[in-house]
Amino acid sequence: xxxxxxxxxxxxxxxxxxxxxxxxxxxxxxxxxxxxxxxxxxxxxxxxxxxxxxxxxxxxxxxxxxxxxxxxxxxxxxxxxxxxxxxxxxxxxxxxxxxxxx
Amino acid sequence: xxxxxxxxxxxxxxxxxxxxxxxxxxxxxxxxxxxxxxxxxxxxxxxxxxxxxxxxxxxxxxxxxxxxxxxxxxxxxxxxxxxxxxxxxxxxxxxxxxxxxxxxxxxxxxxxxxxxxxxxxxxxxxxxxxxxxxxxxxxxxxxxxxxxxxxxxxxxxxxxxxxxxxxxxxxxxxxxxxxxxxxxxxxxxxxxxxxxxxxxxxxxxxxxxxxxxxxxxxxxxxxxxxxxxxxxxxxxxxxxxxxxxxxxxxxxxxxxxxxxxxxxxxxxxxxxxxxxxxxxxxxxxxxxxxxxxxxxxxxxxxxxxxxxxxxxxxxxxxxxxxxxxxxxxxxxxxxxxxxxxxxxxxxxxxxxxxxxxxxxxxxxxxxxxxxxxxxxxxxxxxxxx
Numbered sequence: 001x002x003x004x005x006x007x008x009x010x011x012x013x014x015x016x017x018x019x020x021x022x023x024x025x026x027x028x029x030x031x032x033x034x035x036x037x038x039x040x041x042x043x044x045x046x047x048x049x050x051x052x053x054x055x056x057x058x059x060x061x062x063x064x065x066x067x068x069x070x071x072x073x074x075x076x077x078x079x080x081x082x083x084x085x086x087x088x089x090x091x092x093x094x095x096x097x098x099x100x101x102x
Numbered sequence: 103x104x105x106x107x108x109x110x111x112x113x114x115x116x117x118x119x120x121x122x123x124x125x126x127x128x129x130x131x132x133x134x135x136x137x138x139x140x141x142x143x144x145x146x147x148x149x150x151x152x153x154x155x156x157x158x159x160x161x162x163x164x165x166x167x168x169x170x171x172x173x174x175x176x177x178x179x180x181x182x183x184x185x186x187x188x189x190x191x192x193x194x195x196x197x198x199x200x201x202x203x204x205x206x207x208x209x210x211x212x213x214x215x216x217x218x219x220x221x222x223x224x225x226x227x228x229x230x231x232x233x234x235x236x237x238x239x240x241x242x243x244x245x246x247x248x249x250x251x252x253x254x255x256x257x258x259x260x261x262x263x264x265x266x267x268x269x270x271x272x273x274x275x276x277x278x279x280x281x282x283x284x285x286x287x288x289x290x291x292x293x294x295x296x297x298x299x300x301x302x303x304x305x306x307x308x309x310x311x312x313x314x315x316x317x318x319x320x321x322x323x324x325x326x327x328x329x330x331x332x333x334x335x336x337x338x339x340x341x342x343x344x345x346x347x348x349x350x351x352x353x354x355x356x357x358x359x360x361x362x363x364x365x366x367x368x369x370x371x372x373x374x375x376x377x378x379x380x381x382x383x384x385x386x387x388x389x390x391x392x393x394x395x396x397x398x399x400x401x402x403x404x405x406x407x408x409x410x411x412x413x414x415x416x417x418x419x420x421x422x423x424x425x426x427x428x429x430x431x432x433x434x435x436x437x438x439x440x441x442x443x444x445x446x447x448x449x450x451x452x453x454x455x456x457x458x459x460x461x462x463x464x465x466x467x468x469x470x471x472x473x474x475x476x477x478x479x480x481x482x483x484x485x486x487x
Binding site: 041 | 357
């Protein structure tokens, strides 16, 4: 089981636990504001953009070219930007914090 | 050639040149065919404007048949941003469980109705009724209103021999005018009323602005949804194994709808008017000329999609632009996606096989390129489970 913290643009902290799926799916299920996941996770809509806490960013597998290209055109991009549909939930990310970007 | 095969009409030109000209009513358009060019140009709302004369960014141009500006579609940021914010929440209603349930009831009733019949013509007897009845939910008006739209037939914005027919178009515009007047007299909880009560830049939206949103809602979601549904039926007819796969694996529906919409790309392209001269794949886009963002071509770009001409129901990475890209991405996409999901769920639950009896393809003519976008007629027989 991995603990995940989402911080919305309004500053609300939402702590959730899960052991499968993606960070996007978990956020949509719990209606985390700013994570829409319109395309269901196929990397077509960029409505699940988050900033990953720096300490965790390096632990994640690097984004694919498709994901990076999507982020290139989104608002509020930082070096810690990710589309969270591309971050699978596992023990490896236990304790991760992400800030919703938009 | 099979009915559900939609070839990549732009492949050779996309790879060799990246752009191609299309002569549209003496206002030529350069079609941008490469995925990267399409996304980059769609993103650049400052250099490539949507706020030209009403109808000009549509290809074929509608400047001769329409004066009303479609909103927020034909507006640039920052005005676009405010208009879009006014309607965004309303167009997310399809995510509500109650909306999804009502949509499911509509699709169930329509499929059960045609299962009672022998063979049917899928566009007029299934896709159009489903599209029209689903639209009543998006507008939040009585289901019975759909009968009027169904009675217009499939060619409400086009006549049999012309893409642009002012008489046909006026049927819709006159209808919307009359409906707005009715709702001004007797307010209700429909999209009409919500818009009439909305404030833009500190003042009430005008009738003309309300009309602009409604024309967009009607026109943007008619042929596109009808083609999507009909083309999907053709695919399921020729891939009976997919019916069982989709029925037995509900999560597959999520990736399948994105893949169908990529492959079919119901809207071939959308134009922009150049504001700042720019070179794109060798084409010098001069100020006040038109370019178009060819979603259909971008969605088959081999540099982005593996096996782009195959429908892969569980395609994991699918950054398609079938709903457009950037600030102007399709406002109705949430409704469309919900309808696509519900349709696949209900169809694969009730139908075992589909037989195609007769098919007439709808081929668009883009000068040097002929693109199949759907069917003019698709006669099928549905077999119940």
